[in-house]
Amino acid sequence: MRIILLGAPGAGKGTVAKLLTEFDGSVQVSTGDILRSAVKAGSELGKKAKGYMERGELVPDGLIMEIMESRLQEPDCKKGFILDGFPRTIPQAEALKKLVQELKLKLDLVVNLDVPKEVVLDRLTTRRTCSNPDCQEIYNVKSKPPTADGKCKKCGWKVVQRDDDTEEAITQRLATYNEKTAPLIDYYKKEGLLKTITSTSSQEIVSNITAAIKGK
Numbered sequence: 001m002r003i004i005l006l007g008a009p010g011a012g013k014g015t016v017a018k019l020l021t022e023f024d025g026s027v028q029v030s031t032g033d034i035l036r037s038a039v040k041a042g043s044e045l046g047k048k049a050k051g052y053m054e055r056g057e058l059v060p061d062g063l064i065m066e067i068m069e070s071r072l073q074e075p076d077c078k079k080g081f082i083l084d085g086f087p088r089t090i091p092q093a094e095a096l097k098k099l100v101q102e103l104k105l106k107l108d109l110v111v112n113l114d115v116p117k118e119v120v121l122d123r124l125t126t127r128r129t130c131s132n133p134d135c136q137e138i139y140n141v142k143s144k145p146p147t148a149d150g151k152c153k154k155c156g157w158k159v160v161q162r163d164d165d166t167e168e169a170i171t172q173r174l175a176t177y178n179e180k181t182a183p184l185i186d187y188y189k190k191e192g193l194l195k196t197i198t199s200t201s202s203q204e205i206v207s208n209i210t211a212a213i214k215g216k
């Protein structure tokens with residue numbers, strides 16, 4: 001499958017993307033995960049991205065497109081990709097459209113995860129993430145706890161709270177989403193690719209998406 005997951009911070013994009021990878025070998029491509037790995041590694045990209053991420057602002061489009069143009073041409077993307085957190089602005093969506101055409105590919109679906117604000121706020125303050133940059137498994141103290149001593153059930157690394165899951169950064173991320181990313185809902189509606197899902201159950205969301213892809 002080749003799909004885009006749209007949704008506010010905490011809507012469950014990462015959680016759903018990881019579940020979808022179990023279906024047909026499609027890979028999760030999360031710009032947030034790529035950027036967090038770069039920050040942790042202290043690479044040039046990480047140094048450029050760090051401040052924006054901590055403040056809850058978007059990393060500049062040019063930097064994101066540089067990453068994505070090469071990432072989407074890596075061999076593991078041949079079976080399909082689940083874009084989690086990208087595109088996030090109209091210029092990114094336009095650049096992706098051009099790239100997909102150049103690569104002679106077709107997007108199957110754009111899924112808008114429409115979750116109430118009070119639910120996303122609760123999820124973000126209770127989220128925990130595996131600190132291993134190659135794992136970044138997502139946990140939640142309420143709905144999906146790590147081990148009793150705070151370790152990742154997959155790789156054993158320590159599970160931590162993300163640097164941008166502070167109250168201040170969350171407020172900014174939600175404002176950034178409303179201003180810069182929410183307009184993509186209309187953009188993809190006009191492209192005839194949009195499917196909005198209002199369920200808060202990840203399993204139900206995954207079933208809805210796989211059924212929609214099979215029906216194509």
Ligand code: AP5
Nearest residue numbers: 009010011012013014015031032053059085123127140202
């Ligand atoms: P990114 O990592 O993409 O963060 P985000 O969009 O804010 O989304 P989140 O990862 O916070 O939430 P999610 O929707 O994936 O929810 P999750 O599954 O974790 O981006 C971080 C930063 O990087 C940005 O602020 C920006 O600076 C930069 N960046 C990234 N991409 C960029 C781009 N394209 N352009 C420019 N800058 C970019 O779930 C949240 C919690 O809820 C978890 O605890 C989970 O366990 C729980 N949960 C999920 N689903 C359920 C459920 N159904 N029931 C109960 N709990 C659930």
